[in-house]
Each structure stands twice: as structure tokens, then as C-alpha cells.
Amino acid sequence: MTTATPTPTAGRLRRPVGDGLVLVAREVARLKAEPGQIVAALIFPVVMVVLFGYVFGSAIQVPGGGDYREYLMPGLFAMVTFTAVQGVMTRTAADASQGVTDRIRSMPTARLAVPFGQTGADSLIGLPLLAIMVVTGLLVGWQPHRGAISTAEAFLLIVLLRYALGWVGVYLGLVVKDEQTAAQLVPLFLPVTMLSNAFVPTDGMPAWLRFVADWNPVSAITAAARDLFGNPGVRSAHPAWPMEHPVAAVLICSVALLIVFVPLSARTHARRGR
């Protein structure tokens, strides 16, 4: 009755990867279509460096000595890393509310391609952001002190965590399903990043708040970056476990996020709903 379109009999994995790359290319094309958005995205970290480095920095003393901007830069790397969640969430929710997700679901596109495409694209977008932050940091007097390998390790950790956080964003976007709701959630991310050691040491915080801040993954990536870059950062007398082993904490956190959110997002995307 029907003549099947010839389907190439390729390996099982070629499909998801190929489809994922098509969707990565889509995100890149979208950015190209809106140069203003790229500029805005690139300016954000620069503004952060100037704002926090000079406005706050003029009043904050780094306990144990050291330049505040040296202290601050790892925190800003962490902050920008966490913007992956809101970025991916917003884009995923927009696709869901505009029917693009459903269109792709009704196509023979590989089920995993959409979340892989979204997170892959975000990682790609994250690279120039990271680069511009490094340049800005160098301009305001920050620099890595512990050699190329440690520096590379720090950036790899940042990229890994960003990728894992992208999956959280996909899941949230699929659950929220609505662009406006997603936009309303975005301001909630700022307090989460502030509630950490990114901008100030946690020692002075009330005990309960300090507990939250020390276990916040934002603090882990900040502390790990400070260690690996050799930037000032004070170790208090009784640190929480993630503060004592920040690199391990970031690795565990990233892997745990991937283990939880990859299957969860894939299932939510493939699920037949209403």
C-alpha cells in the first residue's frame, strides 16, 4: 500500500549523533541571526567583572590577604557556568510552547537527539563566553599561577559542570513547557549563585547559611577553580567536605547530575503526554 522511503541502514548511534548535530547547528544559526544577543551574552560577564571587581572589591578585604579581583574571578567563572541552566531551560521551554518539540517528536528524529542537541549547543556557546571572561580577567589583574596543566584542569572542570547543568536545564524546560514561566524562573537563579563563596568567604555567615553555602555546588566549582588557578581563597578551620575536596566534589556533582538528568530528560522528552 505504501512505499517506504529508503532508510539507510546505519549504525544505531549514527542517528542520534547526526540528528543532535543538526540541532546544534540550529542553535548556532539562531545566534548568528541575532548578533545582538551574542554581544549581550558576551557583555554580561564583562559587566560582572567590572561591577563586582571594582564596586564590591573596593569595600571587601580578602581575609588572609590577596587581591579581591583574583579572589573574585573563580566565583564569576562559576556564576557564568550556572547560567547554562537558565539558558537551556528557556530555549527548551520555548520549543515546547511553540510546538517545535511536538513537531520533532512526530518526525523520525532520534529521541535522544533533542536534549543532546540542546546541551551540546549550550556547551559550544559556553566556550566563547569562557574565553571573553578569561581575557577580561587578565585585563583586571587576575591570572592562573599554577601552570598550564592545573589551569587546563580548571577549565575542563568548568566545561564538564556546564554540560551537566545543561541537562538540568533541559529537564526544567520540558517540565515547565512554557516560555513565560521559564522567564519568570530565571531571576531565582541569582540568589542561588550568590548563596556561595563566589563573592565573599562563607566564614562570616550564620551557621545554617554557611552550611548551605558550603554545600552549594557553586562553592565547589569556585573553590576548585581557586585551588587550580592558585588564586587567593581562605581555608577556614572546620571546612565542610566539598570545601576540603572541591575538585572531587565538582566531579561527583557533575556525574551525579548526568546520571540523574540524562535519563530523566530523555524519558520526559520521549514520553507521550497530552
Place this chain on the structure above:
Amino acid sequence: MTDPIVLAEGLNKSFGDTRALRGLDLGVPEGTICGVLGPNGAGKTTAVRILATLSAPDAGHARVAGYDVVRQAGRVRERIGLAGQFAAVDEKLTGRANLRMFGRLCHLPRREAHRRADDLLERFGLADAADRRVAGYSGGMRRRLDLITCLIQRPDVLFLDEPTTGLDPRSRTEIWDAVRALVADGTTVLLTTQYLDEADRLADDIAVVDHGRVIATGAPDELKAAIGDSLDVVLEDPGALRPAASVLHGLAGTDPTMTGADRLSVPLPGGAFRLADVVRELDRAGVVAADVRLRRPTLDEVFLRLTDSLAAPFADSEESVR
């Protein structure tokens, strides 16, 4: 002719307490346009979503192009196109980029995706706008792009969920032309609509859906014939509505519908009486008619009759008089 290319049997689907589908049956022969007609909330979209593999039925089963929509969803997806109620295209990309992308996502080789995109843009009058971003398209252009996006993999069956809702008349005509052109190519189309003229003009067969069930099927003319002709009466004096309604009720056995300030319409069971009888009876009641006409019913009337007979008594209808 073999089995219908779209076949649904006893589809049931509930969302919480709401029963969206209650045993929906549907069959669409290959190469035809089936119009699924129903009011908002009748279950049209739910049915399309199940047939397009986006949603699974609670009970019942469906086959599209020979494959089960639940167990062989992947096969079904290789053979269908779906246009939902929104123009589901990426606004930030150009029309051409959208088509190429969706072509690639349907696993067309790159060159084929590009060629197919160019062909479709040309054929459906979007070639000039192809390299503009969709955000700058008019509503009609967007819908047309949405429609041809479904065609990128040459589907056997096309599902169009209210393809012209919210469009101006001219854009609507353009979409209709596009749909007709598709069927000329042998594509089977299932379209839902709440516009009766749309179903009337496009569909070979109509399935009237209400409360999650198909309550009538047939060609538009068959459906119209089934409820018989209508009698339209235009009065000289709008004040005479009541006596006129009374006369028509006496003749037809049902309450007439007010179709304007000075006009009434009543369905007539086939050949019940002649026009002359109507004029004489009206005259006897002292009603002066400016115009009395027998007329084929519109699909609107068919639809209202069908849905009313299942719902509240006709007298509750806000437009009925007497």
C-alpha cells in the same frame, strides 16, 4: 481498495476526570481528504495527537499507513507529517533554513534536503521570502511554511490540526489551495476544523465529532441530504415573527431558528409539503412574507442538528423562538 490508510478503533483517552475520547472510530481511505469536524473540546486534537504518535490511547488502537501508532510509532513517524495549531517553526531562522533543518531531522541526505526545501518554497509561493527570517512573515506565510515543513519527507498521510484557525480569508484560501495540490499528488489528508465551510470545500468525507465520539460520517452532500432541505422565510414585518414561527412549527413539526431580525429557517423532512402550502398557511395567519425559499441546508445546520440531538433539547438553544 484495501484497508483505510488511517484506521482508528475505539480510541479512549482521559486527562484526569476529563474524558477527551470515548470510543472514537475513524477510517480514512487512501488519497482522500477527511475532515474531522467538531466544536472546541470535542476531542479532535487529542485524536490527531494519538494518530501522530504524540500521545498514547488509554484503550483502543489505531493504524496509520499500515503500522500501529503505539507499537510501531517509529515506522508511523517515517510516513506522516503533522501541522499543529501553531506554526511550529523556528522564528529566528529563515524559511529555507527551517525546511533544511527539518529535512535533515527526517534523515534526508543533505543535498536532498536542500533540493526538497527549494522545490517546496518555489511550489508554494515562498521562494521570495525564503531567505528572510520567519519572525518577519505574515500569519498566512507562516502557516504555509508550517504546512510545507510537513511535506519535507513526502508523507503518505498528513495531519492538519485546524490549519487555518486565526487566518484571514485570503490566507485561508491559499492554505486550501495548497492542501488540494497535495491530495492531487496522492497524499492522504486528515484535517480537523471548526469551520464548516472549510470541511465543506475541502473534504471528501466528514466525520462529525462531539464529546469524544464520531456522531456522523459521510460526504458533505450526504450529511446535508440526511437532514433534508431547509425552508427560509423572510418577513415584511419583523413583528410577525411569533405567528410566523407558529405556522412553521405546525408545518414542520419542529421549532424554527431565527436567522436574522426578520427571518426564520426550519428544516424540512424530505418532501413534507410544497412551497405553495407554506405561502397559503402564512397568509391564513395574516403574515406577509417577503421571500419564501427552499434551500439545501448548510453544513452549519447539519452540524447544529447533529450535536443538538445529543445534547440539550432544541428549545434551550439561544436562537430558537416561541
